Amino acid sequence: xxxxxxxxxxxxxxxxxxxxxxxxxxxxxxxxxxxxxxxxxxxxxxxxxxxxxxxxxxxxxxxxxxxxxxxxxxxxxxxxxxxxxxxxxxxxxxxxxxxxxxxxxxxxxxxxxxxxxxxxxxxxxxxxxxxxxxxxxxxxxxxxxxxxxxxxxxxxxxxxxxxxxxxxxxxxxxxxxxxxxxxxxxxxxxxxxxxxxxxxxxxxxxxxxxxxxxxxxxxxxxxxxxxxxxxxxxxxxxxxxxxxxxxxxxxxxxxxxxxxxxxxxxxxxxxxxxxxxxxxxxxxxxxxxxxxxxxxxxxxxxxxxxxxxxxxxxxxxxxxxxxxxxxxxxxxxxxxxxxxx
Numbered sequence: 039x040x041x042x043x044x045x046x047x048x049x050x051x052x053x054x055x056x057x058x059x060x061x062x063x064x065x066x067x068x069x070x071x072x073x074x075x076x077x078x079x080x081x082x083x084x085x086x087x088x089x090x091x092x093x094x095x096x097x098x099x100x101x102x103x104x105x106x107x108x109x110x111x112x113x114x115x116x117x118x119x120x121x122x123x124x125x126x127x128x129x130x131x132x133x134x135x136x137x138x139x140x141x142x143x144x145x146x147x148x149x150x151x152x153x154x155x156x157x158x159x160x161x162x163x164x165x166x167x168x169x170x171x172x173x174x175x176x177x178x179x180x181x182x183x184x185x186x187x188x189x190x191x192x193x194x195x196x197x198x199x200x201x202x203x204x205x206x207x208x209x210x211x212x213x214x215x216x217x218x219x220x221x222x223x224x225x226x227x228x229x230x231x232x233x234x235x236x237x238x239x240x241x242x243x244x245x246x247x248x249x250x251x252x253x254x255x256x257x258x259x260x261x262x263x264x265x266x267x268x269x270x271x272x273x274x275x276x277x278x279x280x281x282x283x284x285x286x287x288x289x290x291x292x293x294x295x296x297x298x299x300x301x302x303x304x305x306x307x308x309x310x311x312x313x314x315x316x317x318x319x320x321x322x323x324x325x326x327x328x329x330x331x332x333x334x335x336x337x338x339x340x341x342x343x344x345x346x347x348x349x350x351x352x353x354x355x356x357x358x359x360x361x362x363x364x365x366x367x368x369x370x371x372x373x374x375x376x377x378x379x
Contacts, residue, residue, distance in 0.1 A: 049179070052149040056177060059155035063162035067172040071138060081173030083139045085198050092201035096135035100125035101192035103286075104229040105259075110188055111240055112255050115153055118191060119160025120167070120261035121226045125285065126195035127168040128340065131266045132281040132296075134205035134273055135197030137170035142193045144177045147184035157191060160261070167264040170195065203273070207280040207296040207343075214279060214343045214369040216293075216303060217352060220362040221339035223315050225262040227286040228333045232258065235323030249314040257315055265340045268359035272342070275355045280343035284335040291332065293341055294375035302372030303341075310364035313337040331378055343369060 057077065064076050073082035087093055102121040109118045119142070127137045142161050144154060154177055165172045184190075224232065236242055236254060243255030250257045265283075272278055280296035293303045316336055319325055330336060344352045349365070356363040370377075 049149055052151050053177065053179070055151040056149055056154040059151050060158035063155070063159045064172050067162050067165040067170070069169070069171045072171045072173055078174075081139065081141060083171065083173055085138055090198070090200050094135070094199050094201050094204060096130050096133045096197045096199060097195065098126040098129035099192065099194040100129065101190065102226045104233070105226050106189065106191060107233070107238060108229065108243070108255065108259055111238055111243060112259060114259060115156040115160070117160050117163075117259060117261045119157050119162070120164035120264075122191050122193045123161055123164025123168055123195070124262035124264045125226055126193050127164070127170065127197075127264060127266050128262070128283045130195050130197040131269050132205065132283050133197070133199060134203050134278065134281075135199035136270055137168045137195050137197040137266060139171045139173045140165050140168075140193055140195045141173065142175040142191065144175070144189055144191055145180055145184065146177065146189035147180060148186035149177060149179045153189075157189070161193070164261070164264065168195075168266045170197075205273070205278050205281050207298060209277070209279040210296065210298055210301060210343050210369055211279075212301065212369055212371055213346055215346050215349050215365060216305065216367040216369065217342045217344065217356070218310050218338035218364045218366040219265055219268065219340040219342070219356065220310070220364070221284070221313065221335045221337055222263045223257055223260045223313055225285070225335055225339055227288075227335070229258075231323070231325070231333055232319070235319055235325070247314075247318060249318070263339050265361075268356060268361050269340070269342070271359045272352060272355050276344055276348040276352050278342055278344060282341045284339050284341060286333075288333050288335060289331045289338075289378065290328075290376055296343065297369070297375065300371065300373065302370050302374050302377055303367055304370050304377045305367040307331075307336075307378055309366045310338055328378075338364070338366065341366065
């Protein structure tokens, strides 16, 4: 059967090898809740419900979009998995939930075990950063549907929070302050626009920019920051009223998602340092400033709403957690939802 399947373009033996190579990466993420061993038909997890009266499960699923094309061109596949975890886990923690476990899905034109293992090593690194276990996944080989050197990567995360600790935006009120947490760069959104601005050849991606201190490709491939541990640490100290993960749609789409009706996020764009990559995008692509804020994170990957009285403690807690927080705005009355200028 395997010989016939191989002639059809699916290498079963390569699949076995990929599983063997990724095993150590997967098991490096295991937490106390993991039940069973790697390789079962279903991932098993027993959450610790001690002290939790009304548990709420929070789930999120996402991929990394066309950022994978950058990994193809640069032939670097060991960090893109961090992006995949971050896109899911950062969404989950916006509700105040601690991520419990993660599953990945890799679709590829041809299963090259070392490449697949490199992908999973990045997923495992992201899970360790988020404090969750990688308990399962799937690698699907699609000959004839996808080019042999290409793949797509997506994931699914589940977290847990006590119902009365949910962050749902309902408590946000006029006068609350908005705190932005610095990003590592473009993260995982806007890459279709980036390809239009820069192109996607190895020669262009190898161009060195002094203001970046690295090549364009190295900058763009930097993984998305994970804010899980910092946000959970903050939620133990103060009431986090709202959280917005700045992904596709940038500031303009994502920040209003956490606001109750009738309130507006008044943002001061000069209250935080713009990451150098965004100045380069504006300069070389001629991208209008509103389009920049409607596409990219502009240097802020997460925005939090807290009571003005908690500002000092919140800022100190975030610094202690390793963040670079900035006071970027306030909540005011208004139907425009977000004001940037």
